Amino acid sequence: MNTTVTSKEAILAVAKEVVLTSGLQNLNIRDVAEKCSVSVGSIYNYFPTKGDLILSTIESIWREILVLDTSENLTQSFTHKVESLFHRIRDGLGQSPSFFLSHSMNAASLDKEKGRESMNRYLRIIRKDLLHALNQDLRVETHRFTKTFSKETFVDFVFSNIITLLLNQSSSCQVLLEVIQRVIY
Numbered sequence: 001m002n003t004t005v006t007s008k009e010a011i012l013a014v015a016k017e018v019v020l021t022s023g024l025q026n027l028n029i030r031d032v033a034e035k036c037s038v039s040v041g042s043i044y045n046y047f048p049t050k051g052d053l054i055l056s057t058i059e060s061i062w063r064e065i066l067v068l069d070t071s072e073n074l075t076q077s078f079t080h081k082v083e084s085l086f087h088r089i090r091d092g093l094g095q096s097p098s099f100f101l102s103h104s105m106n107a108a109s110l111d112k113e114k115g116r117e118s119m120n121r122y123l124r125i126i127r128k129d130l131l132h133a134l135n136q137d138l139r140v141e142t143h144r145f146t147k148t149f150s151k152e153t154f155v156d157f158v159f160s161n162i163i164t165l166l167l168n169q170s171s172s173c174q175v176l177l178e179v180i181q182r183v184i185y
Contacts, residue, residue, distance in 0.1 A: 006036045008046045015057040016064075020093065027054060055118050062122040065092035066129075078140060078184065079177050081133035085126065086162050086173040093166070123159075130155045140184045154184070 014035045018027050029050055033040045047053035065088060076084075134140060134151055145151050161176050 006038050006042060011036055011043060011046055011053075012057060012060045015053060016061055019057055019061065024054065024058070027057060029053060051114075055114055059118055059122075061092070065089055066122065066125055076133065076137075078130075078134045078137040079180050081130065082158055082162065082180060083173060083177060085130070086165065086176075089162070090166060090171075127152075127155055127159060130159060134184075144184055 011032060014032050015027055018031065018035075027050075029040055029043050029047075032053070033043045036043070043053065047056060131151060134155060145154065158176070158180065162173065165173050165176065
């Protein structure tokens with residue numbers, strides 16, 4: 001085996017490749033070390049446990065998925081934002097649409113607190129982004145919202161449906177967009 005040192009970024013790149021092609025459950029340190037042409041110990045220098053490698057890989061995938069497209073119009077409609085988010089996540093997950101499910105299951109089985117916080121951090125970013133888009137959309141009829149049907153609960157509903165569509169490997173979110181248009185415009 002090659003004893004050259006590799007970077008943390010190179011290790012994460014290989015780990016992401018494994019996750020997105022074979023699934024999170026197939027990520028293991030030995031395979032990552034082999035694909036990086038380094039010893040298992042080299043991986044442990046950066047990631048003291050398999051759980052640390054998994055959580056860092058998950059976070060790296062989320063960061064890539066959530067990178068905002070700089071050409072995105074900040075005043076775009078809420079439906080455009082939803083459609084853009086759906087496609088960005090779908091495309092970012094590639095062959096691993098079950099990432100959400102395996103992410104939550106793996107996070108729960110590892111360091112529960114770190115895993116839960118990791119997942120919740122990225123879900124909060126998505127919800128905050130959707131809520132911002134909803135608040136910026138001047139076409140939204142704000143009288144449609146009430147105390148029980150708030151903008152926050154609507155965003156949660158929309159995001160839950162995006163996740164469901166992704167888990168079902170839907171190629172489109174057109175029905176969800178139609179529901180949104182009928183409800184808020």
